[in-house]
Amino acid sequence: MRNECHKRTVQCQFCGKDFLHETLQTHQYRCPRFPISCPNRCDPTKIPREEVEVHVQELCPSATVDCPFRDAGCRHKCPRFSLDIHLEDSVKTHLTLTCDLLKQQEEQISQLCSALHTITQTTEGVFIWKISDYKAKYIDAMYKSGASSKELVSPPFYTSRFGYKACLSVFLNGNGAGEGRYISLYIKLLPGDFDNILTWPFSLPVSFTLFDQSPEPATRASLTESFMPQAGWKHFQKPAKAVESLGFGYPKFVSHDLLKTRDYVRDDSLLIKVSVDNSGLLKP
Ligand SMILES: [Zn+2]
Ligand SMILES: [Zn+2]
Ligand SMILES: [Zn+2]
Incomplete structure (x- = not known):
């Protein structure tokens, strides 16, 4: 060796x-x-x-593995080699669990959507609301019963930073004096975070505009209506908790005949602006 x-x-x-x-x-x-x-x-x-x-x-x-339907609620664990047997044996259970999960998620999604919808935009006095799918919504307003198809309500907005909270309301098939032949347009004051330190009644000049969306800026003929809230108008008092009433505005804002002309409807959408003149605002 x-x-x-x-x-x-x-x-x-x-x-x-x-x-x-x-x-x-x-x-x-x-x-x-x-x-x-x-x-x-x-x-x-x-x-x-x-x-x-x-x-x-x-x-x-x-190796011990979790059932792939664990997230749906199946707590089964087994060696990997026998997982297929579990999957085959538990089709019904797994489907039921998955179905329940789907329902839960649907609920969460709709909660998220409504939370998203209540986020209030702060504006500098100008809010533009796009109403898309105009035709379908107009037809709904004509033929469907139920307030939610007659009246469309915009997302809420503040008229200025720390200002009044409001939204627009539109009846595509009109209401009141405008029913059946006009678009009716209103502004509604909503209970806002700063109401207790603002001045009441709300008395700032308001104007509504329906845009002519013609590609040629020079030829656009947008339609505007303006008003000055008068002391004593109940719509502009400090809003109570629940706002069920109609807003203030124009039952005959634009006739359907006029709406068919020009480019007031373009890409099946309307663009409506509300301007609040903040120059007279007493800032809190
Ligand atoms: Zn080595
Ligand atoms: Zn191994
Ligand atoms: Zn399982």
């Missing part, structure tokens, strides 16, 4: 790197390519150390 040198270089048979003979054994406790058994003892074949983690997480048939 040869007396070999401890300091001679040898190659690790697993990773192929060179080591001093005396350190080889220590290296192999950590060598990334050193074959070890799967901790789940799934297979007599050994696996390189660096691949064990991926093996257990993604491949090992003996």
Whole structure:
């Protein structure tokens, strides 16, 4: 037997790197390519150390895995190799769970939508409301019963920073004196955060504009109506908690005949502006 040198270089048979003979054994406790058994003892074949983690997480048939319907509420866990059996046996349960989850999510979505809708825009006195799908909404207003198809209400807005809260209300098929032949347009004051420090009644000049959306700016003939709230008009008193009443405005804002002309309706949409003249506002 040869007396070999401890300091001679040898190659690790697993990773192929060179080591001093005396350190080889220590290296192999950590060598990334050193074959070890799967901790789940799934297979007599050994696996390189660096691949064990991926093996257990993604491949090992003996590893315990969650049912893929876990997020829908199935608490089942089993070895990976028997998951298919569980899936086949539980189709009905899984469908029911998924269906319930879907309903929950639908509810959440509609809550989010309504939260989004109540975010109040702050304006500098000008709010422009786009009414899209005009035709369908007009037909609904004509033929559907129910207040929500007769009256469309804009998202709420503040007339200035820390100002009055308001929204627009439109009846595409008219109401009151305008019913059936006009678009009626109103402004409604809503209970706002700053009401207690604002001046009442609301007395700032208001104007409504229906835009002519002609591509030629020079030929546009937008329609505007303005008014000055008078002391004593009940619509401009400090609004109570629930606002059910009609706003203030024009039952005969624009006739349907006029609306068909020019580009008041373009891309099946109307653009309506309300301007509040803040120059006389006593800032809180
Ligand atoms: Zn090695
Ligand atoms: Zn394994
Ligand atoms: Zn399951």
